[in-house]
Amino acid sequence: MSKNRVLIVDDDQSICRLIARMSDQQGVDSVIVNHAEFVESTYLDYQPTLIVMDMKMPMLDGVELLRMLEKQSCKAAIILISGIDKSVLQTTAHLGESMGLNIAGVLTKPMDIERMKILLAQQYEPITPGNTQTIKVTEDELAQAIRHNELVVCYQPQVYLETGELIAAEALVRWQHPEHGLLFPDTFITMAENRPELIKALTYKVLETVLKEDVERRARGVNLHFSVNLSAVLLNDLLLPDKIEALLARYQFGTERLLLEITENKVIQNPALTMDILLRLRLKNIRLSIDDFGTGFSSLVQLYHMPFNELKIDKSFIMKVMSDEEAASISRITTDLGHSLGLKVVAEGIDDQPCFDWLKKIGCDIGQGDFISTPLKGADFLAWVEKHHFPTS
Numbered sequence: 276m277s278k279n280r281v282l283i284v285d286d287d288q289s290i291c292r293l294i295a296r297m298s299d300q301q302g303v304d305s306v307i308v309n310h311a312e313f314v315e316s317t318y319l320d321y322q323p324t325l326i327v328m329d330m331k332m333p334m335l336d337g338v339e340l341l342r343m344l345e346k347q348s349c350k351a352a353i354i355l356i357s358g359i360d361k362s363v364l365q366t367t368a369h370l371g372e373s374m375g376l377n378i379a380g381v382l383t384k385p386m387d388i389e390r391m392k393i394l395l396a397q398q399y400e401p402i403t404p405g406n407t408q409t410i411k412v413t414e415d416e417l418a419q420a421i422r423h424n425e426l427v428v429c430y431q432p433q434v435y436l437e438t439g440e441l442i443a444a445e446a447l448v449r450w451q452h453p454e455h456g457l458l459f460p461d462t463f464i465t466m467a468e469n470r471p472e473l474i475k476a477l478t479y480k481v482l483e484t485v486l487k488e489d490v491e492r493r494a495r496g497v498n499l500h501f502s503v504n505l506s507a508v509l510l511n512d513l514l515l516p517d518k519i520e521a522l523l524a525r526y527q528f529g530t531e532r533l534l535l536e537i538t539e540n541k542v543i544q545n546p547a548l549t550m551d552i553l554l555r556l557r558l559k560n561i562r563l564s565i566d567d568f569g570t571g572f573s574s575l576v577q578l579y580h581m582p583f584n585e586l587k588i589d590k591s592f593i594m595k596v597m598s599d600e601e602a603a604s605i606s607r608i609t610t611d612l613g614h615s616l617g618l619k620v621v622a623e624g625i626d627d628q629p630c631f632d633w634l635k636k637i638g639c640d641i642g643q644g645d646f647i648s649t650p651l652k653g654a655d656f657l658a659w660v661e662k663h664h665f666p667t668s
C-alpha cells in the first residue's frame with residue numbers, strides 16, 4: 276500500500292471517480308465511500324493521509340463528519356468541496372481548524388479541476404523537515420536541549436513593501452535534535468507552554484541567542500531591528516520588563532531595536548496584569564506587536580486600549596489573498612484598521628510576487644514571507660543581508 280492514501284467521501288460518483296483517477300495518476304491509493312455508516316469504520320481501517328469530502332450529502336453533512344474526525348483525533352489533511360455558498364464553506368473550514376483538524380483547502384462545485392490537481396499534488400509531497408507532527412518529544416528532553424544549547428535561532432527578513440528596504444527580522448526557534456534532526460516549533464512549543472518554567476527558559480534562551488549573535492552582526496555594520504515571539508504564559512511575571520531590560524543592557528542592544536510579538540487571542544486572558552506588563556515594556560521603549568491578527572476574537576475596544584505598535588495579519592489570510600476574495604477583504608480592512616489605530620501593519624506568509632505587489636498596492640507597510648526569504652540560520656542570514664540589502668540603522 277502506498278504511504279499516501281486518499282479517502283473520498285461524496286455521493287456524486289462522477290466526482291469520486293475523477294478524484295480517484297487524479298490520485299491514481301500520482302501513484303496514490305484511494306478509497307471511495309458514499310454512505311454515512313461506512314465512514315467511521317472505513318476511516319479506522321484505512322487510516323487515510325488525505326480525506327476529500329463533500330459538505331452536503333443525503334445521509335450526513337460535513338459538520339457531522341468533521342466532528343467524527345475530531346473524535347478520532349484525525350491527523351489526515353482534509354479538502355472540503357461543495358456546491359454550497361463559498362462563505363459557508365470557509366466558515367466550515369475555520370470550524371474544522373478550531374477542532375484541531377488539518378484543513379488543506381476548500382473547493383466550490385463546479386470543481387476547478389486544475390486547482391484540485393494542485394491541491395492534491397501539494398498533499399502528496401514527500402515528508403519535509405517541517406512535517407514533523409509524528410515525532411514525539413518529552414518535556415525533559417526539551418529542558419535538557421535548552422541547557423545543552425540544542426536550540427537554533429533562524430531569522431526571517433522583513434522589508435518595507437514600498438521600497439524593498441530591509442528593516443527587521445523575526446527570530447524563529449528550531450531544535451537541532453541529536454536523533455530526529457532539525458525540529459520545527461510546532462513539535463515542541465505547545466508542550467513547552469504547558470510547563471511555564473520551560474517556555475520561560477526557551478524564550479530567554481532565544482532572546483539571548485539573538486542578542487549574542489547581534490554583537491557579531493553589529494561588528495559587521497548590520498544594525499537591524501529584531502522581533503521575538505513572546506508566549507503569553509510569560510505575561511504573568513511582573514518582573515519580565517526588568518529582566519528583559521537587563522538582558523538587553525548586558526549586550527548593549529538598544530531597547531528600541533526589540534519588538535515582542537504576542538499572539539492576539541492570548542493577550543486578553545488577564546487584561547489587568549497583561550496591561551501592567553505591556554505598559555512597562557513600552558515605557559522602556561521596547562516595542563510590541565500583535566501577532567496572528569484575525570485568528571482571535573479581540574474587539575476593537577480591547578485593541579484600542581492595548582499599547583501595541585504593530586499588527587501582523589495572520590498568514591492564513593495573506594497566503595490566500597490572490598485566490599480568495601474574503602481573505603483579500605479581511606487583509607485590506609485589517610490594514611486600514613491598523614493604520615487608523617496608528618499601528619504599522621505587517622503581512623506575513625508572502626509566498627509570491629503577485630501577493631507582494633497586491634499588499635504593496637493596498638498600502639500594507641511591511642512584508643515577510645518565503646518569497647522574500649525563508650527563515651535562515653545566523654551565518655546564512657548575515658550573508659543574505661550583506662548580499663541583498665544595505666543595512667539600516
Ligand code: C2E
Nearest residue numbers: 447448459460464481504505506624625626643644645646
Ligand atoms: P509565527 O510567529 O506566526 O511565525 C511565522 C511562521 O510562518 C514561521 O513558521 C515561518 O517560517 C512561517 N512562514 C513565514 N512566511 C511563510 C511563507 O511564505 N510560507 C509558509 N508556508 N510559511 C511561512 P515556524 O518557524 O515554523 O514557526 C511556527 C510558530 O512557532 C510561530 O508562528 C510561533 O508561533 C512559534 N514560534 C517560533 N519561534 C518561537 C519562539 O522563539 N518562541 C515562541 N513562544 N514561539 C515561537
Ligand code: CA
Nearest residue numbers: 445504536566
Ligand atoms: Ca510571530
Ligand code: CA
Nearest residue numbers: 566567587623
Ligand atoms: Ca504570525
